[in-house]
Amino acid sequence: MDSTLPPSPPAATEPALRLTGLVKRFGEKVAVDGIDLTVPAGSFYGLVGPNGAGKTTTLSMATGLLRPDGGSAVLHGVDVWTDPVTAKAMIGNLADGVRLFDRLTGEQLITYTGMMFGLPREEITARTADLLALMDLREAAGTPVVDYSAGMTKKVSLACALVHAPRILVLDEPFESVDPVSAANIEDVLRGYAGSGGTVIVSSHSMDLVQRMCDHVAVIAAGRVLAAGTVDEVRGGQTLQDRFVELVGGRHHSEGPQWLRLS
Numbered sequence: 057m058d059s060t061l062p063p064s065p066p067a068a069t070e071p072a073l074r075l076t077g078l079v080k081r082f083g084e085k086v087a088v089d090g091i092d093l094t095v096p097a098g099s100f101y102g103l104v105g106p107n108g109a110g111k112t113t114t115l116s117m118a119t120g121l122l123r124p125d126g127g128s129a130v131l132h133g134v135d136v137w138t139d140p141v142t143a144k145a146m147i148g149n150l151a152d153g154v155r156l157f158d159r160l161t162g163e164q165l166i167t168y169t170g171m172m173f174g175l176p177r178e179e180i181t182a183r184t185a186d187l188l189a190l191m192d193l194r195e196a197a198g199t200p201v202v203d204y205s206a207g208m209t210k211k212v213s214l215a216c217a218l219v220h221a222p223r224i225l226v227l228d229e230p231f232e233s234v235d236p237v238s239a240a241n242i243e244d245v246l247r248g249y250a251g252s253g254g255t256v257i258v259s260s261h262s263m264d265l266v267q268r269m270c271d272h273v274a275v276i277a278a279g280r281v282l283a284a285g286t287v288d289e290v291r292g293g294q295t296l297q298d299r300f301v302e303l304v305g306g307r308h309h310s311e312g313p314q315w316l317r318l319s
């Protein structure tokens with residue numbers, strides 16, 4: 057290496073995530089059709105779009121779960137698909153539809169996840185206790201995850217995503233099925249995490265939540281980015297909900313079919 061070369065810029069100046077020309081096809085279906093997205097480090101970034109827009113597919117490619125057919129995903133300067141081990145160590149991932157080791161109890165699952173990331177045992181014990189309390193799962197700590205409700209399963213998955221204090225949290229629908237008190241507690245923690253320099257990327261169908269929590273947002277539909285930027289830039293003076301409907305379309309303005317009218 058040439059010692060006269062200037063040192064690499066500090067990691068903080070790099071975006072947390074840069075997606076370039078990302079493409080994924082399932083047979084004839086183009087699920088992700090050339091997505092470019094830059095997520096600034098330290099941002100709270102919302103990904104919104106109608107059902108089937110390609111959000112989960114995009115996040116799966118960005119986190120090393122699904123190999124892209126084209127394009128690249130780079131996390132803090134590390135290419136996810138050429139150096140997946142380094143990239144994955146930076147990510148806390150709450151993925152949609154990924155099987156858990158659900159014969160383990162909640163406490164065992166969080167502990168096991170901490171061990172996979174190589175944390176010291178005492179640290180894992182302390183963090184697991186904190187996370188069980190945070191997620192209101194203390195009473196269910198010894199229950200196998202297979203017996204958890206949908207919301208409890210979501211919360212234990214979120215605990216597993218947090219246990220190694222990752223640089224980037226990628227959360228696919230984190231509040232789906234989660235009760236309002238737990239959701240408010242989790243929101244506080246995510247705000248604190250982002251406020252301390254962590255990056256949160258969250259997909260959600262709740263425009264209220266995205267407008268309240270996120271500083272940036274991307275609207276995607278049919279595998280393409282329709283708008284991206286700060287939340288204020290994207291909504292342009294409207295509510296995010298109205299702007300979303302304007303961008304994506306699809307409102308029917310109908311009271312439903314005649315046969316569903318009971319009087």
Ligand SMILES: Nc1ncnc2c1ncn2[C@@H]1O[C@H](COP(=O)(O)OP(=O)(O)OP(=O)(O)O)[C@@H](O)[C@H]1O
Nearest residue numbers: 082085086087105106107108109110111112113114
């Ligand atoms: N494994 C797969 N095989 C075939 N098609 C798939 C597969 N995964 C996703 N798709 C298709 O790709 C498109 C994008 O799906 P994706 O799950 O990424 O959407 P999404 O934006 O996360 O939707 P939702 O909001 O409903 O969760 C959809 O048309 C879906 O049917």
